[in-house]
Amino acid sequence: MLRQRRGYGGLVLDLSRVDLEEIATALADQTAYEYRYLINPQTGVIVFWTSDTGIDGQTPVDLDELDLICIDPLPSYVWYQDMADFADRVSDEQARRQLARAIRGEGAFRRFNNELYEQYPALLPVWTAFRDTRARHRAVDWLQANSLIDSDTATRYRAAHPEPEVTATTA
Secondary structure (H helix, E strand, C coil), X not given: CEEECCCHHHEEECHHHCCHHHHHHHXXXXXXXXXXXXXXXXXXXXXXXXXXXXXXXXXXXXXXXXCCEECCCCCHHHHHHHHHHHHHHCCCHHHHHXXXXXXXXXXXXXXXXXXXXXXXXXXXXXXXXXXHXXXXXXXXXXXXXXXXXXXXXXXXXXXXXXXXXXCCCCC
16 A cells, blocks of 8 residues: 655555545534544554544544544635635526625525525536545645655646536526
């Protein structure tokens, strides 16, 4: 799973064996800090830690005692920007305006999703692909920022997995 290269402890993770979806979930988790997602920098295995049950589900352990890296969530404005960018790219002018209006103010995430589900269900698969691709790119960026993959690996991943075009109309 590891290749000898520069990075954490001289090792770089094999990106094909890392669960990018789980890292993306950890980066998006805005709930609380009673639990954390952690990654083993040598294997790429992601574990779930709670203050009550540790990482094995039974034995409490202090985070400082673990040789794992915390995957801290990104601020909500990062994920908000995905909605704004998506709305800007929708080709149907009315849908673009309504989605842009839905993300103004408190409750933007709920209103945006409601608008898609209720008014523009044809855009749901496009939104899901856009959002998920952005989330995986952020997971790759996080791995690179933490020296778990190198910049060449990150660049190759982004080139092989570009953001989908948001040209679908509501019809």
